Amino acid sequence: MTAPLRLRALFLSLLILVLCLGAWQIAVSGSGATADMDPDYAKLMGQTATTGKSAMPSPLDVGKTIWGHLRDPFYVRGSNDKGIGIQLAYSLGRVTLGYLIAVLVAIPVGFLIGMSPLMGRALDPFIQLLKPVSPLAWMPLALYTIKDSGISSIFVIFICSVWPMLINTAFGVASVRKEWLNVARTLEVGPVRRAFTVILPAAAPTILTGMRISIGIAWLVIVAAEMLVGGTGIGYFVWNEWNNLSITNVITSILVIGVVGMILDQLLAQAQRAVTFPE
Amino acid sequence: MSTFDDPFTPTRSLSRRGCSCGAHGSEAEHDRAAALSEAERYGRVVEGAAMRAIFPEDAGRRAFLKAVGASTAVAAVSQVLPISQVTEALAQGAGALEKRDLKVGFIPITCATPIIMAAPMGFYEKQKLNVEVVKTAGWAVIRDKTLNREYDAAHMLSPMPLAITMGAGSNPVPYTVPAIENINGQAITLAMKHKDKRDPKSWKGFKFAVPFDYSMHNYLLRYYLAEHGIDPDTDVQIRAVPPPDMVANMRADNIDGFLGPDPMNQRAVYDGIGFIHLLSKDIWEGHPCCAFAASRDFITQMPNTYAALLRAIIDATAFAHKAENRKQIAAAIAPANYLNQPETVIEQVLTGTFADGLGKIQKVPDRADFDPFPWESFAVWMLTQMKRWGQIKGEVDYAGIAKQVYLATDAQRLMKEQGLTPPAATSKTFSVMGKVFDPARPAEYLASFPIGRAS
Numbered sequence: 160m161t162a163p164l165r166l167r168a169l170f171l172s173l174l175i176l177v178l179c180l181g182a183w184q185i186a187v188s189g190s191g192a193t194a195d196m197d198p199d200y201a202k203l204m205g206q207t208a209t210t211g212k213s214a215m216p217s218p219l220d221v222g223k224t225i226w227g228h229l230r231d232p233f234y235v236r237g238s239n240d241k242g243i244g245i246q247l248a249y250s251l252g253r254v255t256l257g258y259l260i261a262v263l264v265a266i267p268v269g270f271l272i273g274m275s276p277l278m279g280r281a282l283d284p285f286i287q288l289l290k291p292v293s294p295l296a297w298m299p300l301a302l303y304t305i306k307d308s309g310i311s312s313i314f315v316i317f318i319c320s321v322w323p324m325l326i327n328t329a330f331g332v333a334s335v336r337k338e339w340l341n342v343a344r345t346l347e348v349g350p351v352r353r354a355f356t357v358i359l360p361a362a363a364p365t366i367l368t369g370m371r372i373s374i375g376i377a378w379l380v381i382v383a384a385e386m387l388v389g390g391t392g393i394g395y396f397v398w399n400e401w402n403n404l405s406i407t408n409v410i411t412s413i414l415v416i417g418v419v420g421m422i423l424d425q426l427l428a429q430a431q432r433a434v435t436f437p438e
Numbered sequence: 439m440s441t442f443d444d445p446f447t448p449t450r451s452l453s454r455r456g457c458s459c460g461a462h463g464s465e466a467e468h469d470r471a472a473a474l475s476e477a478e479r480y481g482r483v484v485e486g487a488a489m490r491a492i493f494p495e496d497a498g499r500r501a502f503l504k505a506v507g508a509s510t511a512v513a514a515v516s517q518v519l520p521i522s523q524v525t526e527a528l529a530q531g532a533g534a535l536e537k538r539d540l541k542v543g544f545i546p547i548t549c550a551t552p553i554i555m556a557a558p559m560g561f562y563e564k565q566k567l568n569v570e571v572v573k574t575a576g577w578a579v580i581r582d583k584t585l586n587r588e589y590d591a592a593h594m595l596s597p598m599p600l601a602i603t604m605g606a607g608s609n610p611v612p613y614t615v616p617a618i619e620n621i622n623g624q625a626i627t628l629a630m631k632h633k634d635k636r637d638p639k640s641w642k643g644f645k646f647a648v649p650f651d652y653s654m655h656n657y658l659l660r661y662y663l664a665e666h667g668i669d670p671d672t673d674v675q676i677r678a679v680p681p682p683d684m685v686a687n688m689r690a691d692n693i694d695g696f697l698g699p700d701p702m703n704q705r706a707v708y709d710g711i712g713f714i715h716l717l718s719k720d721i722w723e724g725h726p727c728c729a730f731a732a733s734r735d736f737i738t739q740m741p742n743t744y745a746a747l748l749r750a751i752i753d754a755t756a757f758a759h760k761a762e763n764r765k766q767i768a769a770a771i772a773p774a775n776y777l778n779q780p781e782t783v784i785e786q787v788l789t790g791t792f793a794d795g796l797g798k799i800q801k802v803p804d805r806a807d808f809d810p811f812p813w814e815s816f817a818v819w820m821l822t823q824m825k826r827w828g829q830i831k832g833e834v835d836y837a838g839i840a841k842q843v844y845l846a847t848d849a850q851r852l853m854k855e856q857g858l859t860p861p862a863a864t865s866k867t868f869s870v871m872g873k874v875f876d877p878a879r880p881a882e883y884l885a886s887f888p889i890g891r892a893s
Contacts, residue, residue: 197797197799199799200797200798200799202782203708203782203786203793203799204707204708205708205709205710236773236774237558237775237776238570238571238572238775239571239573239775240775299582302583302586303582306585306586306587306588308579308583308586308588386575387576387579388579389572389573389574389579390572390573390574395575398575399774401682401686402546402681402682402778403778403779404685404705404709
């Protein structure tokens with residue numbers, strides 16, 4: 160008897176999860192040698208020092224912390240202490256804005272490059288040079304020239320997420336099948352109409368692949384940018400908890416960042432499926 | 439007598455000790471009971487000053503008032519001195535705030551205590567300011583955000599405004615230090631494995647961390663090492679590491695020690711990673727550490743807001759200076775909104791009763807202290823060290839830059855206004871590890887060190 164593949168994969172996933180959590184729990188449980196300490200002195204010390212408790216939290220601790228955050232995600236206790244929901248909203252807001260600007264720039268420029276081999280050749284060195292630059296390298300320059308940390312992080316998202324979209328759009332547009340373009344030409348379709356009714360639908364799957372890569376990059380970048388700039392956002396939350404050496408909260412935010420990134424990716428995967436066509 | 443009491447009441451004492459009318463437990467309570475409008479308060483300040491000048495002896499004033507009555511006395515004094523006009527002038531000068539909603543940046547360390555606590559404990563509010571204190575990730579970011587005017591003023595390391603003004607490590611922008619925040623309160627923390635290497639001479643090859651290149655921490659650590667014959671540039675490695683990274687790096691065995699701000703020293707002890715080798719007060723008793731910094735533009739464009747903000751900071755610093763307030767302050771600044779540390783860690787730092795990491799409880803009440811006065815000689819010393827370690831080159835106008843950046847005269851004026859007693863001078867001599875520093879002779883001082891990069 161063989162269960163369907165999906166079921167078996169699910170079962171295996173669960174097994175891996177349980178094994179990992181189990182190993183983690185065992186690794187961090189058990190306290191080391193309890194040091195001999197004057198009780199007055201011990202009162203001034205942390206648990207790691209007094210009971211030899213591992214500084215790593217157990218999965219149970221992390222679960223409890225996650226539950227605590229989920230129960231009250233939107234609290235505001237002053238300008239530097241806001242709930243994880245609010246921080247996520249800030250980050251998502253920045254990502255959306257930076258990403259949309261990138262879309263607005265990348266797709267028209269990509270069209271231009273894809274439709275004109277001359278422009279493609281001319282712009283290629285610039286794209287190749289700027290594409291691999293890390294977001295953190297842009298940050299000081301942005302802070303210095305834009306003089307506003309909020310806009311700087313949006314700019315960094317823009318500049319980092321624009322390249323995959325640009326390249327994919329150009330590639331998609333350039334590789335539209337010659338026959339279709341020739342048919343359009345025979346029917347004397349104008350260039351604008353040709354772009355929208357022939358090239359765009361044909362290149363859409365490739366463009367969306369680029370957009371999907373870009374959203375992943377944008378989400379990566381925001382965490383780094385916010386850690387650097389501080390103030391608000393999920394990146395700031397990680398930094399603030401790290402400042403407190405609270406590994407539990409850092410792990411919690413890693414999970415949250417992962418889940419949100421996955422959701423963003425899935426949204427674009429849906430969109431991609433919607434525009435894919437059978438040949 | 440409180441600054442705001444009516445000096446024409448014969449039963450009031452003019453001395454500044456205790457509650458002035460005897461009916462209240464403390465002067466603060468007295469003040470609340472005698473709440474006056476702002477205009478009235480300024481009137482009282484002027485009248486009080488006039489009466490004090492006329493009657494240096496309180497007994498004389500009382501006799502005079504009893505003999506002629508208060509209203510006659512007011513009329514008589516007003517003839518000589520136009521009290522109402524003076525009052526008006528003073529109220530206008532300190533009145534209209536150009537901007538109420540301010541943003542002040544801080545780094546989450548105990549050095550920022552006055553700036554932080556002024557928010558939850560209402561010191562800003564008292565000056566009618568609505569200040570948002572914003573936690574910031576690092577020194578370079580706080581510098582850039584203040585230069586960008588996202589922050590109106592900020593918590594900086596006390597050498598930073600000097601460096602910014604001179605354009606070391608950034609574009610030159612005229613910057614100022616209206617007040618120092620804290621004195622002492624730093625420490626050299628070493629990793630547990632160096633428990634037995636307490637002699638700095640055995641530290642060759644160590645990797646140390648300091649919070650920033652332009653920091654007292656850097657200069658103090660270099661000074662301390664050099665005094666023990668260790669060249670800080672060639673014999674050891676000194677890296678700039680943000681404070682929260684220090685403990686994490688020590689745990690990961692990346693660094694052997696750090697001269698860092700609290701609470702990181704105490705946090706390393708709390709987590710059993712390191713021990714406190716030496717408090718910075720034992721290198722230089724009463725050294726400045728962090729400063730309250732603002733651009734010169736802010737001061738010239740918004741003089742009233744600047745004065746109000748500085749009054750709040752000076753007030754808060756004076757409050758933090760008192761040992762009996764420290765526990766309360768620790769509770770106010772430990773939560774996630776501010777320092778985000780266990781309360782006991784902050785309390786140990788501020789009260790000076792702390793675990794040293796080697797199994798002993800030490801009691802050093804002045805481990806961390808708060809004193810707002812921006813001595814110009816502090817700035818001169820920092821400049822000598824910047825030159826000593828090659829951060830600035832060429833001829834340095836020590837006294838000129840110190841006077842331009844460290845606003846000792848302003849602090850004197852505002853401290854007097856608030857009934858505090860500022861020092862009469864703006865410069866003083868002090869000694870660092872037993873070596874006397876004379877601010878009038880910085881060049882000789884610099885030349886006296888065998889180890890250094892000054893050319």
